[in-house]
Amino acid sequence: MSLKNKIFGLIIFLFFSHLSNLAAQTYQISLLTCDPGDELYMAFGHSAIRVLDRSKRTDYVFNYGTFNFNTPNFYGKFAAGKLDYMLSVSTYADFISTYANEKRSVREQVLDLSFEQQKYMVEFLQVNYLPERRFYRYDFFFDNCATRIRDAMDLVLGDKLVWSEDELDVTDKTFRDLIDEYVLTMPWADLGIDLALGAVIDRKASNWEAQFLPEYMEKSFANATIVGDGPTRPLVKESRVILDFPRQNAQMSSFNPYWIFWAVAIAFTLITYIGFKRKQLYLGFDIALFVVLGLLGIVVFLLWFATEHSATQWNWNILWAFPGHLVLAFALLRKQPKVWVKKYLLAALILADAAVVFWILGWQSLHPSLIPILLVLILRTNYLYYNLEKYRSLRA
Known part of the structure; x- marks a missing residue:
């Protein structure tokens, strides 16, 4: 190949290389x-x-x-x-x-x-x-x-x-840990997320x-x-x-489930103590409690079984927020509760204890603010189980 052809070939190569660079830009x-x-x-x-x-x-x-x-x-x-x-x-x-x-x-x-x-x-x-x-x-x-x-x-x-x-x-972070990083200063949203999402997000990502x-x-x-x-x-x-905007150091609202739920727990503890001293049940408080837990259980159940959300399955919150609690609430309205009510109270107590065990074993992470609610549920199911028949004729 002559020098002239080599030079021509080099020029062609550089030309197309330049076009390629222009195209890339x-x-x-x-x-x-x-x-x-x-x-x-x-x-x-x-x-x-x-x-x-x-x-x-x-x-x-x-x-x-x-x-x-x-x-x-x-x-x-x-x-x-x-x-x-x-x-x-x-x-x-x-x-x-x-x-x-x-x-x-x-x-x-x-x-x-x-x-x-x-x-x-x-x-x-x-x-x-x-x-x-x-x-x-x-x-x-x-x-x-x-x-x-x-x-x-x-x-x-x-x-x-x-x-x-x-x-x-x-x-070392689960999916739940990752989303918690973003909602810790939104305690009610954080609680709602932890209630709605099941054990499937408690695996490491x-x-x-x-x-x-x-x-x-x-x-x-x-x-x-x-x-x-x-x-x-x-x-x-x-x-x-x-x-570039500075991130605001968000502060947790003073109106949050942490102290509110502990206040509820203290109130139920006092009610139980007073009821024990006076030999009364104060069932009105239990009815309200089981209505709330029953309704919440229906939501958990529907999110698990009636939706296509992949993250709401295997939600062990249903152990303590159980749809059947709504039936129990109406059964407690009767002056003479049926025999099955006592058996149900024992089952509810066992389920609440199981929820705590599942949490301790790491099978599902529950929201920390729920500790007092679980304690209330364990306290009241235990109290009613042993005293419902004894005080069944006494009303709050």
């Missing part, structure tokens, strides 16, 4: 991570994908965390775990404006993808935004606004994407599984690498802060 794909907000639905943060197309001068954010309030039977579907979330698209400016108004910080991680990978990701998002594909069945732990993005990255990069297993250090939380996924992206596609390189080539 057409897109900028980023992970956006938003800080938690003050309300419960904002408490866990948010993730979205930004696609900046310099050639078309467009800048969009793809958001898997939206749903349609106009969905028929919206609340019924939400309670039953049948509410579909959807992929929505907004301009980057509108997205940032929303979080600026909410005073929530937003951080961006620009991904170091090749042009082919960028193109694949854009096509993937465009196809998933089609009306027949944009909806999906939401699952807080395994299919949400964060995991959808992580799974898209796994699909686009395949075995070229390597997640680090050493950086997050969540090996892997680093990969912890990415259901946006902040943990942000850390995972920061430590992930791309291999087998040229030189090994970090998945994130640039990180920057888009919005």
